[in-house]
Amino acid sequence: MARLSPARRVALTVLSEAERTGRYARELLPHAAESAALDPRDAAFALRLALGATATAGCLDDALAPHIAKPKALEPSVRMALRIAVFESLYLQTAPEVVVSQGVELVRSVSRGAAAFANAVLRRVCENRLSFLHAEDVAGGHREMVAHARRAGLPVWLVRRIVDSLGEVGAQDLLDAQLEPAPISxxxxxxxxxxxxxxxxxxxxxxxxxxxxxxxxxxxxxxxxxxxxxxxxxxxxxxxxxxxxxxxxxxxxxxxxxxxxxxxxxxxxxxxxxxxxxxxxxxxxxxxxxxxxxxxxxxxxxxxxxxxxxxxxxxxxxxxxxxxxxxxxxxxxxxxxxxxxxxxxxxxxxxxxxxxxxxxxxxxxxxxxxxxxxxxxxxxxxxxxxxxxxxxxxxxxxxxxxxxxxxxxxxxxxxxxxxxxxxxxxxxxxxxxxxxxxxxxxxxxxxxxxxxxxxxxxxxxxxxxxxx
Missing domain, CATH: 3.40.50.150 (Vaccinia Virus protein VP39)
Incomplete structure (x- = not known):
């Protein structure tokens, strides 16, 4: 059994609290990281996971849905743990074996009986990573727009409006930057x-x-x-x-x-x-x-x-x-x-x-x-x-x-x-x-x-x- 990393545990705590209270993950993370005595490197990783899983939530659910019999019936805490693992797979390109092992432990931490389920689902998500990001499941006429949206972690309808507003070049700039850290001034x-x-x-x-x-x-x-x-x-x-x-x-x-x-x-x-x-x-x-x-x-x-x-x-x-x-x-x-x-x-x-x-x-x-x-x-x-x-x-x-x-x-x-x-x-x-x-x-x-x-x-x- 793999040992769950403290950064992933804190990220899950923060996301669960944000969903429960309606507060922002960025506001909750410093206190959670301090309570867990995270070192600066782990605190930064926890923040990356919490903000990333929040920013791409809809796409993460879309990646999970084909591999779950009843997606809407998924327990909220299990869904949140799976989102963190899927974010690592899709957007951080974490090695599949790490995504699966850490994702299973993250799910186990909130629902021991769901560990085997998480193992099977996350293996399929990792196997289908590129297919999902390239929108190979979407009809040809819409595939390119859906692929743009999935790679940026955004809703398709919003990407359409961004393209209409900024043009192809400006929109691509925004989509390329969407999951990158913003500069501080x-x-x-x-x-x-x-x-x-x-x-x-x-x-x-x-x-x-x-x-x-x-x-x-x-x-x-x-x-x-x-x-x-x-x-x-x-x-x-x-x-x-x-x-x-x-x-x-x-x-x-x-x-x-x-x-x-x-x-x-x-x-x-x-x-x-x-x-x-x-x-x-x-x-x-x-x-x-x-x-x-x-x-x-x-x-x-x-x-x-x-x-x-x-x-x-x-x-x-x-x-x-x-x-x-x-x-x-x-x-x-x-x-x-x-x-x-x-x-x-x-x-x-x-x-x-x-x-x-x-x-x-x-x-x-x-x-x-x-x-x-x-x-x-x-x-x-x-x-x-x-x-x-x-x-x-x-x-x-x-x-x-x-x-x-x-x-x-x-x-x-x-x-x-x-x-x-x-x-x-x-x-x-x-x-x-x-x-x-x-x-x-x-x-x-x-x-x-x-x-x-x-x-x-x-x-x-x-x-x-x-x-x-």
Whole structure:
């Protein structure tokens, strides 16, 4: 009988807890790894298994189904253990004898009587690995698309929409990167750069094109130093950092969809670097997120801002107190809509995304909400002010589709789209490299759309409009 590796045991514990509680595997892993006293190498392997089995869950079930008489009747804990083993076979190319022996022990740990069953099923999965990944069980006309989806561990319907949105080349970039670790980048508080210098060096930091943006190989030294807790820096994808810089302008600013304040922090940091006269109001649907944002800003020392909680599709209700104070509907020099979205540009970081999404959400529900938020925001832009719309999606329906619908709506008639990268060209020489990084991903209309690539950053969208 083989001995079950501690990393696989912890991965199963984490996945079972995530399914039971609805929490994210990435959040649960550190505590589970610490409780099991995993060394750094085993902890990293456990994380790889937990995130990978989450990100490819539907494909793993599809690979198992032909070899199980009643797949839907499978005990949840046994299914989860089998998923980990099948993930190793399909996507890590672990040796079949290891997949089977460790998979059997993993199943035995939750159901002793299912060990023989697991042995037979996993042997068949390993034997059929290439046939499954090449979709040889699928009719010719659909085989190529299904094979693309299976190799990336994504739903077929979602891969079709990614291809429609990014084209064959862009989609292939995303699919090739989907199961690769995403790069890590942070944004520095300009008031605390000396404080974190040593930890940044220990974590292998290197400067990116945007002032304050750094790429790091890991964050262990930064975490140990307490830098994140103190507000010395925030973790944020580089393309998201570029968008926050675009949205930072002189004058009054309304940030819609501020969440826990990562972009708020970065906008305040850029305002400080550029010595802008910047008055900031951050809005989010949830009071708890507004509170977390407020606490982060307070810790950072970057300045004072205002907060309001409410539904961004009804800004009159959200801003009623402010309007009453000024005795008119308040308008802002900049309104930044960081819209809720599918998150399809960040799936390799958040493996839960692809298998929780539905076609209706991506095709109808989210674009409808995004357009409603953008139209409501437009009414709060001052004459000659700017309206900025952003998502972390790569899907056309949420991005260019929403922009087109907005510009043809009554609220959009007063706005003209302008180049996103020009916002940073106008910010001075220190931002020239960042402007170039934006321009690389701009289309002819000045809309910014990035997508994940191997060793590259995430998929984000940004549109910029000026009020006539």
């Amino acid at each position: 942070v944004h520095l508080n300009p008031l605390r750069t000396d404080v974190v210098a040593e930890a940044l060096e220990d974590d292998g930091a290197s400067a990116l094109g945007l002032p304050g943006a750094m790429r790091v190989g890991r964050v262990s030294a930064l975490v140990r130093s307490g830098a994140f807790d103190r507000g010395d820096l925030v973790a944020s994808d580089y393309h998201a950092q570029l968008i926050a810089a675009v949205a930072t302008r002189e004058g009054t600013s309304l940030e819609i969809g501020a969440g826990r304040g990562t972009k708020t922090f970065m906008m305040m940091a850029h305002a400080k670097r550029r010595d802008l006269d910047h008055e900031h109001l951050a809005l989010d649907l949830y009071e708890g997120k507004c509170k977390a944002n407020s606490q982060r800003v307070d810790r950072s020392g970057l300045g004072e801002i205002s907060f309001v909680a409410g539904d961004a599709t009804d800004l009159d209700a959200c801003l009623a107190v402010l309007d009453k104070e000024y005795r008119h509907a308040v308008r802002f020099d900049t309104v930044f809509v960081d819209a809720p979205c599918s998150g399809t540009g960040t799936m390799r970081r958040h493996g839960e995304i692809p298998w929780r999404l539905t076609p209706q959400e991506c095709d109808r529900n989210l674009p409808k909400l995004q357009l409603a938020m953008l139209r409501a925001a437009a009414d709060r832009v001052a004459p000659h002010g700017e309206l900025i719309y952003a998502t972390c999606s790569v899907l056309r329906a949420e991005n260019i589709g929403v922009v087109t619908a907005f510009l043809t709506s009554p609220q959009g008639e007063d706005f003209v789209p302008i180049s996103v990268s020009d916002a940073l060209r106008d910010a001075g020489g220190a931002y020239a490299a960042a402007a170039h990084d934006l321009a690389v991903c701009e289309n002819a209309d000045g809309l910014f759309q990035s997508h994940p690539t191997r060793d590259g950053f995430d998929g984000h969208f940004c549109a910029r409009f000026v009020r006539k």
